[in-house]
Amino acid sequence: MSHTEARYQLQQLTRKYKNLRMGEAFLLAVALACISFAIPYSFNIPAGICLAFAVMGGIIIFLYRCEQLRLFQLQEQNVAAYLNQQFTTLQNSSDLLLKDADDLSRLQQLQKIKTTAAFEALYPSIQLPHRLLQAGGICMLSIAIAFTLTSFAPLIQYIPSAKPAAQSTSSSENIPPPPAQVKQARIVITPPAYTKLPSQSTTGWSLTLPEGSTVTWNVQFTADVKEPSLLFSGKETVRMKADQPEGYTLRRAIQETGFYQLAWTTSAGEVKHSDFYKLEVTKDQAPVITINKLNQFTELAFSDKPVIDVYATLQDDYGLDNAHIIATVSKGSGESVKFREDKLFFEKPAAIAGKRLDATRRLDLIKLGMEPGDELYFYVVAFDNKQPLPNRTRTETYFISLQDTTQQETVIDDGLGVDLMPDYFRSQRQIIIDTEKLLKEKKQITKTNFQSKSNELGYDQKVLRLRYGEFLGEEFESGIGPQENPAEEDHDHEEEDIAKKYGHVHDKENEHNLVQEKKSEPEHHHHGESKDGEDKNGIPAGFVHEHDSEEEATFFTQSIRAKLKAALTIMWDAELHLRLYEPEKSLPFQYKALKLLKEISQDSRIYVHRTGFDPPPLKEEKRMTGDLSEVKSATANASPARNENYTAIREALKATALALAADSLTVSNTLKKRLTLAGQELGKLAIAEPGVYLKSLSLIRALTENELKPTEQRPALKTIQTSLWKALPDAPASPAAAAQALHTLDRTFIKKLEAHE
């Protein structure tokens, strides 16, 4: 590489650096421009001004960044200095490359040659510092932000205008005028104390108030009036009290949305009614609870730390009062489940209060006494500060289970949801496992040992058989211990069975074995008593419906009984082979028994109580005779009344339409009467939706009391018509067709058509 080339490359580097940095500055400028466009734009500032903002912002940041990096003053020397700093191989001499050979001393020239060589080696690996990637990232991000902001522009525009409307007690538009003859009115809304909202005083008559607020009306009339009162929702009239000269007051707690009007009697004895005003009650909302960072079903592995953190966000419109976690630990492996319920409080914050808070609680599963295989169910309950009855919210139930590695296998078979087999004897599966283990170890252990183990297993098998026998009602053999006379037992067993087969099986509450029932001594005693012919109340045995007698004592229906019996028989065989030290022969029986036991548990699951119709027995002699002599033709008559709804509104609608169609509007007495009747029907609707119908109700009242000027009557009647029409529900169309009259020519034509068809 020659010197000139090196110099050229140095220049290239300078240019490249400038370009990189300027690119970076440009990206930043674009980013700022986007943001400075989007923000004012989303506040509904004209696009032109926003654009100006953006351009200005962009230029400023560009210039600032360029100035910061001194890009405009950048010389090759600066790059050379940078290279000197970065690369020691250049031996601080890269600026020599910029100088002409003539101006250099010998030594410098020599150094230059050396540097040129070094530079040449370095050149491809020179990395100029830049932050182009970051700038690009910032740029993309701001474009995204700007895009989001501008697309939500209408929303932002809307929010400021919507807010005041939602808060003000009486909306600015459509304020109904205050009643005539009222000089001054002061209405004070006192929200319930727990809301901590201040009392509001208003002169507008239409009110929006929190649930449970007390409203005080203080009304002064222009003239002498008698008996002013307020009518609530067209149902209840409450007299106002005179408490000061010319002033009347009424205090009332408002619980439900509705409407009211002021009524008074003038000195002339005329009863006057004001317009209708709405009373819109804002309900106190129940708290909202969100549990964060937790799945509804969590299974902790054995190795996991048995600690669960519950993060809950609680919110309420007026304030929270209390919140806690209800946790239920279900304990018990396989055959017995116990439940324990705990009420746990949040650790942080100590006291639940305020409108919104984040509460946490650490659940230490070990401290809760959980062991592998146990499950924890919990939910969060929150109460707000509403008086007298707080609103309550609870979350879904969350499940946390500790994995039980030892019981992994039994999880696969879905036996009873709640397994109630007693756990103090080994299960059939366990015996199988042990038998298989014994067979495996056969070669390693001594013969006596093997035989004794096999005998032990036989014992286990017997105990199991006895327990299942207990389910069948073989309670006389309830003891767990060596059985002296198995033959007798078997005999008894069969006898028992026969008794049951022909006995009367009752639907018992506990028939499908939800709760473990164990015969206890007092019951035996009771049986004994009943056999005496009279129970302790002295009622003869024949008149008592007896339960729990030994003959009837069974937990299962016949089909399950049969299976259980079969299982017991097979268990006998299994035990036999085990006792004969032939575990390998015993195994097939054991598997059979297990299969049957599983079937039994499935069967008892799907069993439902039989209820309902028990058809009377069919008379055999009547069957298939085809005798219909008692079956007769039948006739039924019905004329359902046409349920015409809103009759008054329908009548009023017709009358209103006619009145409006006329050139000059006259409000006749008939129309007034119809409107008054329709108003009563509309009033019922207005209680539910005062916003829709209240205005029309007021207008009907004004129209019927001749309070409107002739010019106001037509628009008023139109508004009333609209409301009346809206009140009518949509209904299914009934088949209908227009009738037609045919003249002679038509009739002849049709006749000819028929003839030619």
Add this chain to the structure above:
Amino acid sequence: MNDLSLALHPAPEGWWFIGILTLLGIFLLWKELKRTIRFTGLRMAAVVIALLAIAALSLRPSFKTKKESTAILLTDGYTKEQADSLYKVHPSWQYFHLANAKAYKKSIPLSSVNDISTIASDIRIVLGNGLPATGWKQLPSASVQYIPGNTPEGVTELHIPQAIFTHHEAIVYGTYTLAGNKTTLVLKSPAGEEDSVTLQKNGTSTFSLAFTPRQSGKFLYQLVIKERERTITEEIPLVVHDDTPYTILFLQQQPTFETQYLKSFLARQHHRVVVRSQLSRNIYRHEYINHPNIPVTTLSTKTLKDFDLVILNTETWQALSSSEVKALEDAVSTGLGVLLLMQEPGNRSIQRLIPWGTSPAKTDTTSVILHHKPYTLAIAPFTITSDASLQSIMRNKRGIASGFGYKGVGKAGFQLLQSTYPLLLQGDSIAYSKIWSPVLEQLARSRSVDNAVRIISAFPLYANAPVTVELITTGNKPALTDDSIALPLAEDARIDDRWEATTWQRNPGWHILTTHDSLTHPYYISRENAWQSLHAANLVRLSHQYGIAINQSGSHEQIIYKPVSPLIFYSLLLLALAVLWFAPKL
């Protein structure tokens, strides 16, 4: 004026009168000749003149001339360009304009259509929107050319349904002529907006607006025409009728949910329903809902006469005895409707009722749009092959779900949809009614009444303009009153039982026509400046009927008879008689 000639219009018919006069003249001349007084020549001349004068008085001579009509009548809606180009061709012609039209150069105003009669013979061309029928009838027929002006902008055609029933969707349709900005048409009921359409294409386009009235009565709906700058609100008068109940007979082998729910649906709507369910051979269960007990154990033409519709399924049809089938077929040919609820194609006997072919289908569900919502419904697993005689009531991509064909005056139809009652159970009785109401309406016996009144004049009707009413009645002494004023009726010369009357109303608003048997027919007189474009378009259509389109040369010359004043002949007669009287005295 050219080509003068004389024509005679003799008062007494025939030439015998001239004969008598001639004889009388000869006799009188002979008498005068015999008289021996002076002035014989003069007296003779006087006699001749007197006789001639009498002859002329009775023969009424007139000059016959030919005259070209040279007037142009400008009516509202003409364009200046049209008038200019006519002026270029006929600069010497006279121009008249009606009161509501613009004046053109020195055109002479006519205060109303009735003034046309004075210049009727002169009018050669009518320009603009034209004249109402009363105006055209004054013009000489088949000789006046009509040149329409600019097509009126706005609603140019409007069809208002005559039979509107509560809760039935009705459609107002028409055409709109657009020139320029896009326009939105909104149909408003008293409760608010019902339907709207935006028109963008320039020129004339059709529109239709649907609405479902909830209440019977006379109502003014509004058509709001929103253009960019202006909003016009026009009133559409609608008469909504209550439905009238049908008498329906259900025949079934065993009760099904489908018929059970259909029956109670109809019963709730106050239709008269009779149900015959067969319990065993000859043992039936009868249900009479809103209907007196009548025997329907065996069907006969007599019992079926009282029913509008018979509903049965395939199985029941196949189980009917041959006499019952015959009775049913006879009843259908005289107007009864039969609805067959088909679950399977059925055997050949079905062909007597449903003669169309069937083909098996893969699907047994179908998707239909009811009430603007899609529904999936069960349907019989076959389709009916379409045929010219088959009219569909409900059809979709899968084929015809329900349809009918004519059998004489009556109709036989089928319904393939199965198990529609879950809609009722879901509380969607509106969708249910959308399935069944059209089927029952189409099939049921068409109602006929003895009297019907119809307004013939095109909508809109205005005050102080003739409204022509048609009355069809079988009564012998028909009478028609308009707001209690009796109208003179004229029977149609060619068609029996068809009468016409013309009425004039002074005030806008609802008016009621009442027939002799108190059938009422309300109609609405619109306000004076309402529906201007529609009125103009109506005039244009009418004027096209009356006026001729092409100017046929030569046919515009009119023969005009100018009678010679009888006063001349009378004074001649007087003079002659005076001479005859004076002559002896001199």
